Amino acid sequence: MMELTQAIRERHSVRSYTDRRIEGPVRDKLQLMTDQCSRESGLHIQLVLDEPQAFGGRMGGYGHFRNVRNYIALVGKKRKGLEEDCGYYGEKIVLYAQQLGLNTCWVGLTFSKIPSAFEVGPGEKLVLVIAVGYGEDQGTPRRSKKSQEVAHSRVQTPGWFRSGVEYALLAPTAMNQQKFTLTLTDPHTVKARAGIGFFSKVDLGIVKYHFEIGAGDACFDWE
Numbered sequence: 001m002m003e004l005t006q007a008i009r010e011r012h013s014v015r016s017y018t019d020r021r022i023e024g025p026v027r028d029k030l031q032l033m034t035d036q037c038s039r040e041s042g043l044h045i046q047l048v049l050d051e052p053q054a055f056g057g058r059m060g061g062y063g064h065f066r067n068v069r070n071y072i073a074l075v076g077k078k079r080k081g082l083e084e085d086c087g088y089y090g091e092k093i094v095l096y097a098q099q100l101g102l103n104t105c106w107v108g109l110t111f112s113k114i115p116s117a118f119e120v121g122p123g124e125k126l127v128l129v130i131a132v133g134y135g136e137d138q139g140t141p142r143r144s145k146k147s148q149e150v151a152h153s154r155v156q157t158p159g160w161f162r163s164g165v166e167y168a169l170l171a172p173t174a175m176n177q178q179k180f181t182l183t184l185t186d187p188h189t190v191k192a193r194a195g196i197g198f199f200s201k202v203d204l205g206i207v208k209y210h211f212e213i214g215a216g217d218a219c220f221d222w223e
Contacts, residue, residue, distance in 0.1 A: 002099050004095055004099070004213050005213065005214075007096075007099050008170050008213065009170065010098065010138070011094065011095065011103075011104070011139075012139025012140055012141060012142070013104070013105040013139050013142075014104065014105055014131075014136070014138070014139045015063065015064050015066065016067060016135065016136040016137070017067045017069070017103070017131075017133040018133070018135070018136055020133070021050065022049055022070055022102065022134075026101070026102070029096075030047060030097060030102070030132075031047055033092075034046070034047045034072065034093055037089040037090075040089065041076075041085050041089045042076070042077070043075065043076040043085060043086065044076055044077075044120075044121065045073070045074055045089065046072070046073045046119065047070075047072055048070065048071050048072070048118055049069075049070050050069055050070065051070070051114060052068070052069045053112065053114050054068070054111045054112050054117065054129070055068035055111055055112075055131065057112050063109075063111070065107075065110065065111075065131065068131045068133065069133065070131070070132050070133045071107070071111075071131050071132060072090065072093060072129060072132060073126060073129050074086040074126070074127045074128055074129065075118065075119070075120050075121075075125065075127070076124060077123050077124055078123055082125070082127065083127055083199070083202045083205070084194075084201050084202065086127045086128065086202055086205060087201070087202035087204060087205025087206040087208075087209075088206065088208055088209045089205075090106070090130055090202075090205075091171070091172075091205070091206040091209045091210070092209060093130070094130060097132055101134075102132055102134060103132070103138065103139065104130050104131060106130055106172055106174070106206075107128060107129050107130065107131055108128045108198065108199050108202075113126065127202065128202065145169060147162070147165045147166065147169065150169065150178065150180060150181055151165040151181070151182045151183070152181065152182070153183065153184040154184060154185055154186070155187055158184075158187070158218070160214075160215045160218035160220075161184050161218075163215060163216065164182070164190075164210075164211040164212070165211070166214055167210045167213055167214025168180070168182060168207045168208075168210045168211040171203070171206045172206060173199075173200075173206065173207070174198045174203055175198060177197045177203070178203075179195030179197040179200050180193065180195060180200070180203060180207050181193045181195070182207075182211065188219060188220045188221060189220060189222075190211070190220055190221070190222055191222075191223040192208055192211070192222060192223075
């Protein structure tokens with residue numbers, strides 16, 4: 001299985017998928033990771049397989065999706081931090097899917113909610129979904145901001161912080177907006193802030209997970 005750092009560099013959004021089913025060991029491993037992330041986060045993340053309706057109508061067409069039959073529903077109790085947690089743990093599943101040879105795409109709006117496909121319990125909400133499957137291609141890289149546009153430091157900048165920022169800039173964000181900032185406030189503390197924009201709090205969770213991978217074994221705390 002490829003390293004997480006390789007998965008980050010090779011993973012790109014994919015909107016068109018083949019008819020190949022997710023089954024056998026790949027399905028089992030993806031389900032185990034989904035369940036693990038649900039337990040760790042307290043979210044109600046659900047893997048939905050062989051369900052073509054969510055992306056089969058006009059909404060899927062608006063998003064230029066084709067043949068999406070599998071997706072991950074990110075559901076959780078309505079609370080502060082819900083969106084950020086969905087981003088953090090959703091990206092953990094996304095990168096694991098890449099390691100398994102699958103392709104993915106974060107989807108916030110251009111899909112139809114199919115009540116029979118997954119469960120949204122009392123006090124819960126569906127935040128967004130992640131399309132998953134075997135892509136017709138591997139997607140294409142997107143344009144990115146430069147590190148100095150998103151990162152700041154109040155102290156001498158260590159290598160782990162620069163590496164964390166590098167990987168944070170490889171994180172998928174809604175409409176590729178990259179509306180986040182990362183500030184090293186002291187030698188062991190990083191402040192991460194979301195800007196104003198669609199799903200920017202979800203994006204912040206994704207960015208934090210990428211940053212942690214890039215920072216490696218560095219000892220630091222989030223402010």
